[in-house]
Amino acid sequence: MDLNLTSEQQQFRDELRAWLAANVPPPFAGSTNEEEKGEHFEYLRRWQRKVFDAGWAGISWPKEYGGRGAALIEQAILTEEWARAEAPQLINQLGLSLIGPTIIAVGTAEQKARFLPRILSCEEVWCQGFSEPNSGSDVASLATKATLDDDHFIVNGQKIWTSLAHVADWCLLLVRTDPNVPKHKGITALLVDMHSPGVDVRPLKQMNGDASFNEVFFDNVRVPVANVLGEINKGWSTAITTLMNERAHLGTGIYVAFKRNLDQLIAHARQMKRNGKPTAQDPVMRQKLAQAFMELEIFRLTNTRALSKMNNQHVPGPEGSILKIQWSEYNQRFQQIAMETLGPVAQLHGFDNGKWIYDFLRTRANTIEAGTSEIQRNIVAERVLGLPKSYQS
Amino acid sequence: MDFDLSKAQKLLQQSARDFFARECKPERVRALMATDTAFDAELWQAMADQGFTGLIIPEEYGGLGLSLVDLIAVAEEMGRACLPGPFLSTLWAASLIQHAGNEGQRKQYLEPISAGELKATVALLEESADWNPDAVELRAEKDGKEYRLRGAKHFVTDAGIADLIIVVARGDEGLVLLPVEKGATGLTITATPGIDATRKLCTVEFDNVAVPEANALAFTTKTKAALESATDIANVALCAEMLGGMQWTLETTVEYAKTRQQFGKPIGIYQAVQHQCADMFNLTESARSAVYNAAWAVSENEPTAKLAVSVAKGFCSDAAREVGNRGVQIHGGIGFTWEHNIQLYYKRAKSSEIQFGDANYHREEIARRVIDETD
Numbered sequence: 001m002d003l004n005l006t007s008e009q010q011q012f013r014d015e016l017r018a019w020l021a022a023n024v025p026p027p028f029a030g031s032t033n034e035e036e037k038g039e040h041f042e043y044l045r046r047w048q049r050k051v052f053d054a055g056w057a058g059i060s061w062p063k064e065y066g067g068r069g070a071a072l073i074e075q076a077i078l079t080e081e082w083a084r085a086e087a088p089q090l091i092n093q094l095g096l097s098l099i100g101p102t103i104i105a106v107g108t109a110e111q112k113a114r115f116l117p118r119i120l121s122c123e124e125v126w127c128q129g130f131s132e133p134n135s136g137s138d139v140a141s142l143a144t145k146a147t148l149d150d151d152h153f154i155v156n157g158q159k160i161w162t163s164l165a166h167v168a169d170w171c172l173l174l175v176r177t178d179p180n181v182p183k184h185k186g187i188t189a190l191l192v193d194m195h196s197p198g199v200d201v202r203p204l205k206q207m208n209g210d211a212s213f214n215e216v217f218f219d220n221v222r223v224p225v226a227n228v229l230g231e232i233n234k235g236w237s238t239a240i241t242t243l244m245n246e247r248a249h250l251g252t253g254i255y256v257a258f259k260r261n262l263d264q265l266i267a268h269a270r271q272m273k274r275n276g277k278p279t280a281q282d283p284v285m286r287q288k289l290a291q292a293f294m295e296l297e298i299f300r301l302t303n304t305r306a307l308s309k310m311n312n313q314h315v316p317g318p319e320g321s322i323l324k325i326q327w328s329e330y331n332q333r334f335q336q337i338a339m340e341t342l343g344p345v346a347q348l349h350g351f352d353n354g355k356w357i358y359d360f361l362r363t364r365a366n367t368i369e370a371g372t373s374e375i376q377r378n379i380v381a382e383r384v385l386g387l388p389k390s391y392q393s
Numbered sequence: 394m395d396f397d398l399s400k401a402q403k404l405l406q407q408s409a410r411d412f413f414a415r416e417c418k419p420e421r422v423r424a425l426m427a428t429d430t431a432f433d434a435e436l437w438q439a440m441a442d443q444g445f446t447g448l449i450i451p452e453e454y455g456g457l458g459l460s461l462v463d464l465i466a467v468a469e470e471m472g473r474a475c476l477p478g479p480f481l482s483t484l485w486a487a488s489l490i491q492h493a494g495n496e497g498q499r500k501q502y503l504e505p506i507s508a509g510e511l512k513a514t515v516a517l518l519e520e521s522a523d524w525n526p527d528a529v530e531l532r533a534e535k536d537g538k539e540y541r542l543r544g545a546k547h548f549v550t551d552a553g554i555a556d557l558i559i560v561v562a563r564g565d566e567g568l569v570l571l572p573v574e575k576g577a578t579g580l581t582i583t584a585t586p587g588i589d590a591t592r593k594l595c596t597v598e599f600d601n602v603a604v605p606e607a608n609a610l611a612f613t614t615k616t617k618a619a620l621e622s623a624t625d626i627a628n629v630a631l632c633a634e635m636l637g638g639m640q641w642t643l644e645t646t647v648e649y650a651k652t653r654q655q656f657g658k659p660i661g662i663y664q665a666v667q668h669q670c671a672d673m674f675n676l677t678e679s680a681r682s683a684v685y686n687a688a689w690a691v692s693e694n695e696p697t698a699k700l701a702v703s704v705a706k707g708f709c710s711d712a713a714r715e716v717g718n719r720g721v722q723i724h725g726g727i728g729f730t731w732e733h734n735i736q737l738y739y740k741r742a743k744s745s746e747i748q749f750g751d752a753n754y755h756r757e758e759i760a761r762r763v764i765d766e767t768d
Contacts, residue, residue: 001398289760289764290707290763293704301683319681380674385667390667
């Protein structure tokens, strides 16, 4: 075991730290509750462009595609430095961490040249069209269909829970191209221009009042065959590549936001009063805040441990499969602690721009999106612990 | 960066696993539980022959001079075997002597500890049962060239078998660390049997026990720091033991879920069982991250070491119990019996939870470092 950074890694960290110190913009002035819309979206887009220009976007991508070929450890260092500098997250996250790497893995030379640079620079924002109203955890049962018409596919159907679709220029879309074979064998992955005629994006209003997800309807949308990612009817394996990248990327970015929330809450607890003393001195709240710190620290450590194993052995270790459960369930517990720490004002839209109620409600989705807690536990039980499969997929 | 045991550490761990599987079978554990001291001279000597008793003691005192990270690789296997006896107590005392003793004291005590000839423990807790050394009240009165100890220590692990008890007492100058040898005049040791028969607790009473002033460890203001450092080492080793117990419980439970049949199928096919196993895995691997990190931080004297120790012990305290809860539940009726070995691990997890401070204690430690100390 050696948790020290090598001299190259230290140099990388110092360089990044210096750049962030000089370039992180002041926090967005307005409400950030409308996650990626209007002014806030433009603010985040400008930030990613700046990050890209300085060469810090997609550092783990190969050099030939605009990255730095950085090891996963550098990615972890980047995450920690991002948190330390309180830098905004990169808006084109799906493109950077999921779709770009999938294009790198299975895309054609033309696709790579056409799409990759614009993902890094945020010139084109991406979304991911996997889930459907009747295909949630069982994604492979998807029904959106695409039929071949000369050199185009004609796409018809509906996707749901599509993050960023309202601002996205492109979508990695899973469609059914052969209904007459077992469900995993008739799926194709398409790169779809979201500005095509027949694409209709409708925001899906959530319990917290925001619409960070969308429904996307496809009505005779024409997609060139050249935009098949991977092979026709081999889309499930393309999807698996994407999902593997999701796992490889692990908690990158999430820790940044969580640490900032915890620091902000502790700062509030020092200022606010309870029973005539600072809330931070209340023995019950101290226990709860410390528990949150402990759990977040363990998430950071487990994430680093998983990255280290991937980095050194090039295979994901079993600890990687628990990260989704860890961060999503931590965040729900944390938001409850936040409400308790802040007391009655926490429920008001007028306090901190309504951030705390917004986040409190938003976290309900954490254990549903990107693989429900139930599916994650199935995966751990079957693939890691070797228990018999409980259902037919 | 490599956030995993090295190849050499994994080899060491495997050899420890093989050793305890051979030398510390459940029947032997149960036989030792039924004794007053849980001590087996033959097993202890075999451990010494492996180098375990002097694993982190410097080579100049007969030890192997390895690091705390090496030690946790072995301690995890002690937890897997539910090893009874005074290993942790002796490690705690040895670390205290290493941190607070002078050259002569180190030589006098660490050499026989390495060789397996001396078992030792530390007497810290009093009626207040407070792990913070500031709570120590037991008086060490100066009487010429001697200290005189009067009072009682509680929850002293393995005092009944220890050849040496290092007593944390309060003198006029502050905390003092006084070595008291077995059989000293005025010393009374009473067993206080508890939930975990593999780790024997005692009350130790001092009726005017004399300790020559020259024998005291650490005649400096660094007494408290030395005590805290030694406790951190023993605490990390304890966490690694707890991790080993969790790993055993997880593996045993998953194996049971694969073989136990109900409604014509192995119970491990049912998601209600699967998800509890997944939770046990999550808790165990989370504990592993925290324990490895704490071992590294303490071993490298990182500024965050104390925080890392509290994160590890705070987490392991709750996690080991919860892994046990789920393990017993999945075993069903058999898991509640005296016959099944899971009860040994369940009880050990409970006594380990308490030793060196439970989750509440360590959460307050975390709060002091994270909430109160601003940068």
